[in-house]
Amino acid sequence: MMDPTDTSHPDYFHRVVDCQWACPAHTDVPQYIRLIAQGRFTDAYMVNRQSNVFPGILGRVCDRPCEPACRRGRVEDKAVAICRLKRVAADHREDISERLPKAPEQGNGKRVALIGAGCASLTVANDLAPLGYELHVFEALEKSGGLMRTNIPQFRLPPKVLDEEIDNILDMGVQVHYGARIDSMAELLDKHFDAVFVGTGAPKGKELKLPGRYDSDRIHIGIQWLESVAFEHTKTIGKQVLIIGVGNTAMDCCRTALRLGAENVKVMARKPRQFFKASDWELEDAEEENVDIVVNHSPKAFVVEDGVLKGMDFEVMTYELDDNGRIVESAVTGETMIPCDDIILAIGQENAFDWIERDIGFEFNEWDCPVVDEDTMMATREGVFFGGDAAFGPKNIIWGVAHGHAAAISIHRYLSGQDITDRPPRHLNLSAQKMGIHEWSYSNQYDASERRLMPHVGLKERFKQLDIEVELGFNEEQTLAEVERCLNCDIQTVFKAPACIECDACIDICPTSCLTITENGEAADLRTRLSAPAENMDQALYVSDALPQTARVMVKDEDLCVHCGLCAERCPTGAWDMLKSKVLQPYAGTVVAKPVTVKKAV
């Protein structure tokens, strides 16, 4: 027998909002999409900024864990274009200077060092500056932004967008020391900062130590090469270029190469397409630019003759897959030499902590990285915190932001004499949305529109300069259509068993067969006895208390609910209601109030 679902736990309804749950920073996606629908772009931007700090940046280059999670992608096949809508908010917002957090006139007397001026450190600064901390950012390069600036090409992320959002943080009196690479943690610790945050990323590109690697200067490491392009040290490349590796860095490398004059760019992949690490949309964008993606070629040797790079030898592979699509066997079926002028290695990146002395209180793990607590972000040396790629290896910007928020909470608690393991809880409020018998405060009608496509600058036009942004942003028609695709998953279906008369009205009206009244049972058994079998095990069953007349239970499979509110409209007794959930996310220095009691529907 399944116990009645405990909806008082803040995570239950939070999980129903798949996008928000999947976002490491828990951005309130449905809320900002509704604000965009109302033309309230500035408000939408601020909802974003509170959780993800960089809406303009992330609206272009976020890794978008929200989109694969989006319920719309299960109901139809395409998720809501959440990331594109985020950019709409950023593109059309008005002046936000009055609404930005400010540093108090009087500081709190505590000094915090932040190493690296990337997304994680900047998030920590964003959260701590308003609390009166004196913040010192130590940046090895001459500009802020970290990998956001050095590794993401300007045609994907214009410097103007980057500068503006970073300046909004730095303008709170954050002191950035440029060209100040930290070579010794011990030396930094000797400067007696009250706390130290390490946001140094994963700055080391992986090597491919094959014959000929060091015989030519035309073999580049991807992230270093991109950085060199970003700082305009590299302005040209040969006509024929091979990119080794097929992750997102490889996509940036191949597209950058085209803009520096390459005519024939091949991305060489060891495995078939389904094993590519690059995001689908980055692959599509590269292929649109006629980049040739070659599968099943495993690098064997660099071909260098008389100090001149001629090409690369590859082994041609075949793979045998099992029923689950995993490779069970591979075989070499031939060899081939592919000629080229330059080779760019984009096969991953790693952490580099040679600058942290091994005898100053840091424990290191098997990958030679400092051990960091996943909740507090603190290393084994007290008062030193980690975040972003420096904490647990390469992830992405939005994870860096999430780490930054968590580390800021820890640093503030640590420097306020509070236990950092005692994390401020997340809460969730529910509020009524009913405006009339058939009226709700949100756009509840299912809109069958298809996902809108991002318009691009023409293929000829975009290669003229390195910094022409390819994506134009959604226009009005695209925005208006896309916002209506959001299912408003935060408008929760909430059930009160004592009111139910078991008339089946909700079950009959539900368009996606989510609801069933049946005898209670074990979860596995119950999942087979519903109006439609509940096969998505990642999605919860919402099980009610025993119903008053028959002691059966109401079961809702959350998987495919389109939050249309028809169950609540057709319910004669108000047993079903639509209540908006709002996740109250704790940040450094904020006190999250206990949830208010559920308001009664009007």
Add this chain to the structure above:
Amino acid sequence: MSTSKPKVRHPNLPRNKHGLTFRDYEGAVSTLCAGCGHDSVTGAIVQAAFELEIEPHGLAKMSGIGCSSKTPAYFLSASHGFNSVHGRMPSVTTGANAANRDLIYLGISGDGDSLSIGLGQFAHAIRRNLNMTYLIENNGVYGLTKGQFSASADLGSKAKKGEANQQPPIDPVSLAMSLGATFVARSFSGDKAQLVPLLKAALTHNGFALVDIISPCVTFNDHEGSTKSYRWSREHVHKVVHTDFVPPAGEITADYEAGAAIPVDMHDGSRVMLRKVDDDYDPTDRLAAIDFLQRHTAAGEVVTGLLYIDESKPDMHGVSGTTATPLRDLDYDALNPGADALAEIQLAWR
């Protein structure tokens, strides 16, 4: 504002042999009160029609006047339909059936439409064994005119404001039994597990199939003191027969103990398995069934299930010896043999 149910559906819904999902058997969104029993009956019809793999254009929805008679708008939107005069649905169906015997006729009526203004029509459709399914969505109250007692309201049952009913009820099941109906069933809108197989059997029956469905009026007759409320019905339903519908060439998957189930072969090759829940009930023995019903009704019980079935009796066409071909498929000469032929027939009767 919601005025329609969106077309979006569960992506893995089963399809029947016509490639249709149950959603394809739906109609417009109901405008009845939220929680009306009739909407559940609509849901059961949708389910039964989907499972029977009925071609929507092969069915005609017939109705009169009343809340019940509005419901054909809410299912099978691709079927034929005729919304007739109050209480006159049986005549119109008789005419339609006489002209085109190939359609499946599904009549939807209520206690007012059938037991008051339409009682005579109802009785004669049964007498003729008109080949149709006749549903009475029975709530004991005139909902459309705001809650007066109907002819099926029980003696002493209370109206919403408290006054007790003074007149005895007409029970459509007893009436149909006494008129010689060949298929008599009763069910409850809140029990789809019972209702759907009953509807499938009724739609398959060759002759007049009555299904009296207790279908609570959530607005005017769902209170304390009502004998047609959700709660009262759930507490007083007495299931005597469990019905399993086995489609033509279908496999009988349930395990029946010897003698525990009575198989009834339907004319289309399907089979209805009647499993006794109550040992002293026999759904093939009319007299015993009538006696049983009277005793249990007197004890305040609502007896449900497939209460009586007789597949052997001829329907209206069988009795009348009419042509097996729908009139629309006869050519002009067959339909209109001319004045000479008429004179010849008249001469024969001189």
